[in-house]
Amino acid sequence: MGIPYFRFFDRHYKEGTLIRGRYQIVRELGVGSYGIAYVANDWETGRQVVIKQLRKTRRKMQEKIQSFQREAVILRRLQHPQIPALYETFIERGVPHLVMEYISGETIETLIFDKGKTYTEQESFQLLRDVLDVVEYIHANEIVHRDLRIPNILFRDGNVFIIDFGLARFFHEQIPHVETYVLEKKLRRQIDVKSDFYALGHFTLFLLYSSYEPTTDEERSWEEELSISEHARFILRKMLQIDEPYHHIRELMKDVDELIRKDGATDVIVS
Numbered sequence: 001m002g003i004p005y006f007r008f009f010d011r012h013y014k015e016g017t018l019i020r021g022r023y024q025i026v027r028e029l030g031v032g033s034y035g036i037a038y039v040a041n042d043w044e045t046g047r048q049v050v051i052k053q054l055r056k057t058r059r060k061m062q063e064k065i066q067s068f069q070r071e072a073v074i075l076r077r078l079q080h081p082q083i084p085a086l087y088e089t090f091i092e093r094g095v096p097h098l099v100m101e102y103i104s105g106e107t108i109e110t111l112i113f114d115k116g117k118t119y120t121e122q123e124s125f126q127l128l129r130d131v132l133d134v135v136e137y138i139h140a141n142e143i144v145h146r147d148l149r150i151p152n153i154l155f156r157d158g159n160v161f162i163i164d165f166g167l168a169r170f171f172h173e174q175i176p177h178v179e180t181y182v183l184e185k186k187l188r189r190q191i192d193v194k195s196d197f198y199a200l201g202h203f204t205l206f207l208l209y210s211s212y213e214p215t216t217d218e219e220r221s222w223e224e225e226l227s228i229s230e231h232a233r234f235i236l237r238k239m240l241q242i243d244e245p246y247h248h249i250r251e252l253m254k255d256v257d258e259l260i261r262k263d264g265a266t267d268v269i270v271s
């Protein structure tokens with residue numbers, strides 16, 4: 001007998017739904033590749049939480065369950081004020097759920113694309129530096145995040161927060177078939193600290209592009225388009241693995257520290 005069709009449909013919680021007699025759904029936050037995220041009120045503690053409900057999909061269900069479990073293990077390991085704390089995990093109607101700290105900030109994606117926020121070179125590298133402090137802690141726990149993109153970095157009251165550990169891995173884990181990935185994906189998904197630097201290179205480019213005014217329709221590379229200092233270009237080329245990559249976060253932090261200590265105005269402006 002075939003598996004009933006309805007089992008592959010997600011049952012989204014409606015606003016106001018009470019789960020386990022304590023979590024009341026406030027609103028849906030979004031649907032990720034393997035989870036549906038909600039903000040909920042926890043009536044036992046009085047705090048707002050994020051609940052992630054595993055999505056049901058026709059394919060790779062086992063893999064998704066493992067990723068979900070891994071996110072829980074990783075969040076439990078990481079105890080840092082700029083990373084959401086994991087409060088509990090439970091299974092409800094056969095579906096795994098994670099309950100974690102709600103970070104009420106705005107993502108860098110929202111700030112740039114919806115709010116029109118712009119960053120100078122100094123501000124971009126200062127923000128990168130703040131993110132590196134948190135990533136240093138993640139790497140010190142032998143974990144690589146592998147998804148450090150603008151929607152996964154939040155900003156609130158002058159502090160950055162890193163969320164979404166769904167693709168994070170311990171250093172010792174192996175992924176099968178990494179050779180089949182296209183180069184971009186391979187650089188982002190390697191279980192190596194270099195993949196976080198690569199992603200943060202792109203993150204920094206997004207920040208720098210926020211204040212870029214195109215002067216031509218012609219598409220050019222970031223090195224031709226952006227008016228940035230030689231030092232900034234040097235760091236970005238290493239992060240993006242165009243030049244010899246950084247092998248440890250301390251090397252990158254040292255270079256970024258030098259750049260942000262300098263008065264941007266004295267830098268040689270290229271392009």
Ligand SMILES: Nc1ncnc2c1ncn2[C@@H]1O[C@H](COP(=O)(O)OP(=O)(O)OP(=O)(O)O)[C@@H](O)[C@H]1O
Nearest residue numbers: 029030031032033035037050084101102103163164
């Ligand atoms: N702890 C949190 N605090 C605040 N917002 C969160 C938190 N965790 C997730 N979100 C938000 O919930 C939404 C869904 O997040 P989720 O991580 O499930 O998927 P995604 O990032 O959209 O997709 P994917 O995981 O496939 O990359 C996103 O908008 C994200 O910003």
